[in-house]
Amino acid sequence: MEIYVCIGSSCHLKGSYDIIQLMKEKIAECNLEDKVTLKATFCLGCCTDGVSIKVDDQIITGVSTENFDEIFKRYVLQEVEA
Amino acid sequence: MMQDHLFDTKVQLLKYKVLRSVAKHAFEGTLDSCYYDIPLEIVPGKEATMRCCIYKERAIVGERIKLAMGGHPENPNIIEVLDIACDECPVSSYMVSDACRGCIAHRCESVCPRGAITFDNHKAHIDDSKCIECGRCASVCPYSAISAHKRPCQIACKIKAIDMDENRKAVINNDKCISCGACAYQCPFGAITDKSFILDAIKLIQGSDGNKKYHVYAAVAPSISSQFSYATLGQVITGLKELGFHDVVEVALGADMVAYKEAEELKEKGFLTSSCCPAFVDYIDKYFPQLRQHVSHNLSPMGEIAKLIKNTDPDSKVVFIGPCTAKKMEIQKDALKPLVDCVLTFEELQALFGAKDLDLTTLEESELDNASYYGRIFARSGGLADAVAQALKEHNVSPEEFALKAISCDGIEACKVALLKASKNALPENFIEGMACIGGCIGGAGCLTHAAKDKTLVDKYGKEAKEKTITDAISVYHI
Numbered sequence: 131m132e133i134y135v136c137i138g139s140s141c142h143l144k145g146s147y148d149i150i151q152l153m154k155e156k157i158a159e160c161n162l163e164d165k166v167t168l169k170a171t172f173c174l175g176c177c178t179d180g181v182s183i184k185v186d187d188q189i190i191t192g193v194s195t196e197n198f199d200e201i202f203k204r205y206v207l208q209e210v211e212a
Numbered sequence: 213m214m215q216d217h218l219f220d221t222k223v224q225l226l227k228y229k230v231l232r233s234v235a236k237h238a239f240e241g242t243l244d245s246c247y248y249d250i251p252l253e254i255v256p257g258k259e260a261t262m263r264c265c266i267y268k269e270r271a272i273v274g275e276r277i278k279l280a281m282g283g284h285p286e287n288p289n290i291i292e293v294l295d296i297a298c299d300e301c302p303v304s305s306y307m308v309s310d311a312c313r314g315c316i317a318h319r320c321e322s323v324c325p326r327g328a329i330t331f332d333n334h335k336a337h338i339d340d341s342k343c344i345e346c347g348r349c350a351s352v353c354p355y356s357a358i359s360a361h362k363r364p365c366q367i368a369c370k371i372k373a374i375d376m377d378e379n380r381k382a383v384i385n386n387d388k389c390i391s392c393g394a395c396a397y398q399c400p401f402g403a404i405t406d407k408s409f410i411l412d413a414i415k416l417i418q419g420s421d422g423n424k425k426y427h428v429y430a431a432v433a434p435s436i437s438s439q440f441s442y443a444t445l446g447q448v449i450t451g452l453k454e455l456g457f458h459d460v461v462e463v464a465l466g467a468d469m470v471a472y473k474e475a476e477e478l479k480e481k482g483f484l485t486s487s488c489c490p491a492f493v494d495y496i497d498k499y500f501p502q503l504r505q506h507v508s509h510n511l512s513p514m515g516e517i518a519k520l521i522k523n524t525d526p527d528s529k530v531v532f533i534g535p536c537t538a539k540k541m542e543i544q545k546d547a548l549k550p551l552v553d554c555v556l557t558f559e560e561l562q563a564l565f566g567a568k569d570l571d572l573t574t575l576e577e578s579e580l581d582n583a584s585y586y587g588r589i590f591a592r593s594g595g596l597a598d599a600v601a602q603a604l605k606e607h608n609v610s611p612e613e614f615a616l617k618a619i620s621c622d623g624i625e626a627c628k629v630a631l632l633k634a635s636k637n638a639l640p641e642n643f644i645e646g647m648a649c650i651g652g653c654i655g656g657a658g659c660l661t662h663a664a665k666d667k668t669l670v671d672k673y674g675k676e677a678k679e680k681t682i683t684d685a686i687s688v689y690h691i
Binding site for chain 2: 137138139140142143147150154168169170171172173175
């Protein structure tokens with residue numbers, strides 16, 4: 131699985147570097163280093179209220195430190211385990 | 213739009229009109245059919261306003277169009293002389309004016325080391341064939357009647373790369389030229405200009421089919437903070453996206469990376485010169501080859517940011533947009549070829565906005581924030597050295613371990629002095645920040661304006677950055 135976190139200006143200002151940090155921690159915590167590749171990407175074309183990420187081909191917008199755990203569980207953990 | 217106030221000079225305005233027209237036809241796909249109409253569009257007549265007649269004006273516009281379309285491929289230099297536009301300014305450099313009173317003292321005659329001064333009818337006369345342009349006569353004349361009259365291009369070219377041919381036309385010596393563009397900005401007739409690659413940029417944008425086939429990125433130099441002052445930076449970013457760029461990225465983030473790496477390299481080697489300014493690097497190559505080993509091995513900020521973009525998006529295209537003509541030479545280097553696809557100047561970007569009839573002042577604002585304060589201040593003289601000092605701190609290098617003694621060389625003449633000392637092991641500093649243009653990149657030949665307040669604008673832009681340290685900004689390089 132490939133996870134891209136948008137580091138374009140808009141997402142950067144909304145905290146994409148924090149999301150990258152959380153991703154790294156969470157991937158390590160769940161021992162997913164072999165299954166998940168984390169990458170940065172410039173604009174995903176969905177500048178919204180939160181940070182945009184792309185999990186494989188699916189774009190998820192509005193990611194924040196508040197909803198991160200929920201998003202990680204739904205789009206990463208459940209998918210990897212499926 | 214208030215075209216008259218966009219630029220410092222009317223020469224820039226003329227160049228703009230040609231670039232805009234070429235770009236407009238290219239965007240509309242009518243360049244081939246309208247090629248011969250452009251001179252008439254720009255010089256409608258009937259009265260000549262710049263030259264002896266409208267036909268010469270149109271012929272010169274014709275030459276400008278060639279430069280706007282990429283120039284003469286047989287000339288490797290990106291700075292070219294438009295022969296028919298060169299007004300053959302007087303060559304003799306020291307001249308005696310009517311203020312000469314034909315005094316009795318004749319200090320000028322006595323001080324001249326070559327006996328070049330004689331007196332006709334009680335008035336001093338300088339024999340050009342003997343004069344060595346030392347200027348001593350001018351300095352001793354009590355009436356200030358002797359003054360230097362050099363060609364503006366030759367005054368601008370501090371490295372003496374411009375000569376005159378037998379027809380008194382300016383000729384650039386490509387073996388000496390470092391493509392800084394100073395002559396192009398200073399020639400009052402606009403007879404020297406940089407080759408433009410706007411057509412390549414337009415082709416990249418159009419070929420992307422609305423960024424569906426591949427993404428086209430605009431990598432903008434931090435000196436943009438001092439440009440397009442009639443609009444906000446946020447509006448310029450929206451304008452770039454309207455032109456068809458997928459995203460706009462700060463080259464200043466590449467500068468953060470350069471500062472970080474340069475600090476490590478400097479500590480290891482003990483003495484280093486910067487490698488950000490392509491004209492400075494070219495100057496060392498051509499004039500101080502013995503110092504080449506001391507030039508930082510880092511890519512320039514342009515190279516670093518393009519590398520990051522292409523790492524994250526391998527099929528993408530990168531267009532660098534900045535103040536610099538020498539960058540057009542830099543991207544021809546093997547290390548840069550796969551990274552940067554095209555270089556535009558701010559002048560050329562303005563022409564693209566004009567070609568699309570984009571009035572930036574009516575646009576919404578977009579955000580631009582990738583770099584730290586330190587990456588952003590690279591745009592002005594002294595910024596790079598400040599950033600390297602900061603990077604040493606962030607590497608936890610104590611002053612006992614390595615003490616930075618930087619010299620910030622503002623302009624190529626200052627670079628020359630420092631490099632001369634370094635070549636004789638007589639330079640007290642251990643880091644040379646070399647910037648060929650006065651003021652740093654904000655003084656670049658491809659800028660729309662070169663104003664004194666520009667430095668303040670760069671610092672202000674620096675302080676607005678979200679990331680406060682270099683390490684934080686470049687964390688995206690280490691995912």
